[in-house]
Amino acid sequence: MRTDLAVIGAGPAGLAAALAACARGVRVALVDAATEAGGQFYRQPAAGLRAGRPEALHHRWRTWERLRDGLAASAVRVLTDHHVWAVERGPDGFTVHALLGPEQEEPAEVHARAVILATGGYEQVLPFPGWTLPGVVTAGGAQAMLKGGLVVPGRRAVVAGSGPLLLPVATGLAAAGVEVAALVESTAPRRLAGHVPALAGKLAEGAGYAARLLRHRVPVLTRHTVVRAHGGGTMTPRPDGAMAPRTDGAPLRLTGVTVAALDGDGRVRPGTERHLPCDTLAVGHGMLPHTDLADGLGCRLDGLAVAVDAEQRTDVPGVWAAGEATGVGGAALALAEGHLAGRSAAARLRGTTPDPAPAAVKARTKLRRSAAALDSAYAPPAHWPEQVTDDTVICRCEEVTAGAVRDALDLGAGDERTVKLLTRAGMGWCQGRMCSTAVAGLAGCPPTPSRRPFARPVPLGVLARQHPQEGPS
Amino acid sequence: MNPLELAGAGPGPAFTVTFDGRPVRALPGQTVAAVLWAAGVTSWRSTRGAGRPRGVFCGIGVCFDCLVTVNGRPNQRACLVPVRPGDVIGTQDGTGHEEARRAH
Numbered sequence: 001m002r003t004d005l006a007v008i009g010a011g012p013a014g015l016a017a018a019l020a021a022c023a024r025g026v027r028v029a030l031v032d033a034a035t036e037a038g039g040q041f042y043r044q045p046a047a048g049l050r051a052g053r054p055e056a057l058h059h060r061w062r063t064w065e066r067l068r069d070g071l072a073a074s075a076v077r078v079l080t081d082h083h084v085w086a087v088e089r090g091p092d093g094f095t096v097h098a099l100l101g102p103e104q105e106e107p108a109e110v111h112a113r114a115v116i117l118a119t120g121g122y123e124q125v126l127p128f129p130g131w132t133l134p135g136v137v138t139a140g141g142a143q144a145m146l147k148g149g150l151v152v153p154g155r156r157a158v159v160a161g162s163g164p165l166l167l168p169v170a171t172g173l174a175a176a177g178v179e180v181a182a183l184v185e186s187t188a189p190r191r192l193a194g195h196v197p198a199l200a201g202k203l204a205e206g207a208g209y210a211a212r213l214l215r216h217r218v219p220v221l222t223r224h225t226v227v228r229a230h231g232g233g234t235m236t237p238r239p240d241g242a243m244a245p246r247t248d249g250a251p252l253r254l255t256g257v258t259v260a261a262l263d264g265d266g267r268v269r270p271g272t273e274r275h276l277p278c279d280t281l282a283v284g285h286g287m288l289p290h291t292d293l294a295d296g297l298g299c300r301l302d303g304l305a306v307a308v309d310a311e312q313r314t315d316v317p318g319v320w321a322a323g324e325a326t327g328v329g330g331a332a333l334a335l336a337e338g339h340l341a342g343r344s345a346a347a348r349l350r351g352t353t354p355d356p357a358p359a360a361v362k363a364r365t366k367l368r369r370s371a372a373a374l375d376s377a378y379a380p381p382a383h384w385p386e387q388v389t390d391d392t393v394i395c396r397c398e399e400v401t402a403g404a405v406r407d408a409l410d411l412g413a414g415d416e417r418t419v420k421l422l423t424r425a426g427m428g429w430c431q432g433r434m435c436s437t438a439v440a441g442l443a444g445c446p447p448t449p450s451r452r453p454f455a456r457p458v459p460l461g462v463l464a465r466q467h468p469q470e471g472p473s
Numbered sequence: 474m475n476p477l478e479l480a481g482a483g484p485g486p487a488f489t490v491t492f493d494g495r496p497v498r499a500l501p502g503q504t505v506a507a508v509l510w511a512a513g514v515t516s517w518r519s520t521r522g523a524g525r526p527r528g529v530f531c532g533i534g535v536c537f538d539c540l541v542t543v544n545g546r547p548n549q550r551a552c553l554v555p556v557r558p559g560d561v562i563g564t565q566d567g568t569g570h571e572e573a574r575r576a577h
Contacts, residue, residue, distance in 0.1 A: 034532070036556075040533060046555070048502025053481030102554040122535045133529040134516035141532025145552070147508025150476040153515060155528070176476040252517050252526055288489055396530070396538055399522040431536030434530070 004028040004349050006096050006112035008293060011039020012331040013323025013338035014118030014181065015067045018076045020342025026349050028076045029110050031096060035073060038064070039120055040140065041145040041331040057147050057172060059205075060331065066415040067355035080110060085454045087115055087293050087319075094318065094459050097466075099458065105213075107462045113320045114349055116341050117306065117335070119290035121324035125161070126285045126384050127402070127438045129392045130229030131298050135254030139169040141285035152178050154279035158257050160226045161284045162183035163378045164202075164330075169282055169398070174216035185212065185265070185351045188223045191377045201366065217407050221259060225381050227268055228258045229281055257281055266382030285380040287328040288437070292455035294321055302327075304449050310361075311354060312341035313421075320345050329371030336364040385442050394442070395435040397428020405442050415445050426450070474508055488558040492517070499556045506532070506551035517541045517551065521567040536571070542569050 005189065007018045012031035018030040030037065038044050042064045045051035055061040082098035084252040096110040101135040111327065137145075137153055138216025139161060145151055158177045161172040172184045192199065199206075213220060261272035294306040299314040301307060305327040312320045322341040323334035339360045347354035381387075388394075390403030400423045416432075416439045419425055425439050426432030432439075432450050440447040477484070484500040491497065493497040506529050506547040511518060516526035518540050532552050539551040544561050545568025556562075569570060 040563060045482065046502025046504075048482045048485055049477070049480070049500060050485065051480040052483060053479070056479050056481070063478045083531060101551070122531065122533065132527065135524050137529055138531050138536075140553075144532040145507060145510065145529065146476055149510070150480055150482055151503070151510040152476055153510055175474065176479050177474045224568045396527075396536065399520055399525075429540075430535060434536050 001029065002111045002252060003027045003079075004095065004111050004112065005029070005114050005116065005345050006031055007116045007118060007342075008032075008087070008096065009120055009323070009325075010034070010037035010041065010078070010080075011118060011120050011334065012041055012067070012321060012342070013120070013325075013334035014039070014116070016338030017116045017118055017320070017337045017342035017345070018324055019067070019070050019074060021346040022074045022076045022342075024343065024350070025344035026346045029079055029112065030071075030076050031079045031082045031084060031098065031110060035080050035083070037068070037078060037080065040144060040397060041334075042067070042190045043144055046341055051150070052145045055083055059168065063331075063335070068297070079108075079110065083111075083456055084293065085456045085458050086296050087117075089297055089316070089318075099456070099462065104456070105462070106461055107465070110388060114345050115295050116312075116322040116338075116340075116345055117325055118279040118323045118338055118438065119293055119325045121163070121287040121289045121328055122433060123284045124286050124288050124437050125283055125434070125442065126380050126405075127388055127392055127435075128228060128384075128392055129387070130231060130391050131255075131283070132256075132393050132396055133229050133254045135231075135279055136229050136281045136283065139165050139282040140287075142280070142282040143169050143172055146172055146176055149418045152176050152280075153282075156278045157280035157282055158179055158182050158184060158226070158259075158276055158278045159282045160259070161256070162380045163286045164374055165287070167206075167213075169284075170218055171209055171212040171216065173282065174212070174218055175340035178280070180216065181278050182259065183218050183220045184224045185220070185222045186225045186262060186381045191379075195373035195377050196351055200326070200370075202370055202374070217347060222314040223262045224259050224386075225268065225384075226257045226272065226281065226283065227260050227387050229254055230256045230258070231277075248352070254264070254279055254281055255368050255451055262381050266379075266384075266446050268381075268387060274448055275391075285379065286375075287324060288433075289325045289328060290455075291325060291449055292452045294319070294325065295451060296450065296453055302450050303326060304447060311344035312337055313344060326369070327368075328375070331369060331407045333364065333367035333371055336360045336367060340364065388411040388438075388442070395425035395428060395432075397430050397434070398424040398426075400435075402442060405439060409443055413443065415443060416448060416450075419443060433463060483556065490556050490558070490560040490562055492562045497562075499558075499560075501518055503550070503556055504552055505541055505543060505554050505556055505560070505562055509558050517562070518565045519567065524567070540569070541565050
């Protein structure tokens, strides 16, 4: 299909961008991988579950209602189930390449004169012994499964790691009937106290979570960390008589975690370890931006995020970016950035300059300041690599252990790329999204954005059909 | 309170799928991963190298840990694929291609 503007990602940033641009008279296609708009923040229960009270799983529900109703009333063309694997720049504009549906085998293309990248982010988890056991899930993953499928992973959970996401995950699981044995946050509360002016807008929200944690009797352990996850049980041969899993008596699932206190330097304090039985560990250490599509277009990155100007324009003409892709800052910031991107794109497509939007600009400034404060306050334990034993798997896809990574470092590897070439860490299905930060941490170098020409796996047949005239006949 | 009660869900009629040969109850709209979690199953893959069990990790289609075989097709992300009545879901051993070959 052809349109003026393709907005990629239907989370808060993409929704705000699409609505702002459409209201200013340009044709908009909103492209998203999920079956419904909303993104991760406003992930909705599957329609078939007929949830009468979905707001029980959400914050800022009224904002969602406004976005949802605005979208329904608008002329925005919503393309769900479109998994975008690349955006290509041509002489006449852009081609958005996607794969359709859960099978992701059939291609679809959207041709647009301009593109807004609202690709969001994903969660970062730093490794620790036992983190590959079934029952250990990302905090955001537990929340996504709850919001979308109305399911929980177990009966008794520990929520752990670092960052503001842990609060809604712990309270959400508790509200859904899971006993939350502890919320384990590595950051000391006084680190947040140091940023009170910048976090003024977040204080009420924090107080709300504190009240909910109390109501659900969730013990909160600050300046603590999970040092090990323990497993038990073994796999049994399958009832259908087919090949028995080769688990060699390996633990089947999580049975508990060991937590310990951290000292002022972020090191585990010896003698403070204690065991918490649980069947679920929801763990996360902050978010990372999805930058693959921007990188593929040649957009400049600033650190790990897409660099944008005051109008949310990247340095590639015709390409805007908004939301977590331009730096992790939460849904409210994503809405402001998306709105500004949509206004700018619509104006530029019509050959005018965007009208001033002082309220959105002001909100963006304020929210970026509080995001920066949260980012500098919340930090994983500084010395987390010390807790990673040599037999701990670092690259979950290729099953590369910390010992193998350390061997590569001993051989002279000093960065993620060389470790990858020597060990295959980062070469698997997830393309290093799950292990990149960990490898950088073990190597003692800053994380670098990975270059992924394809944002997701693409069948060879789809690639072969792209430019048939160029191939041998 | 369970999650369905919390969200006031009144799902359409439940249907049956199978996991490793045994019947499992599914609700319309749920993903394969959600159905298996609701049935108390948290692992449905053994890794290619060490044969270790895996299930959901990221829950949003990024990590590829929850790969599963559905109706003979291996390497499906359980957290993305919606279930359909009668689906045959199986633990994926390694690459999953050995089983797929045997089935044909």
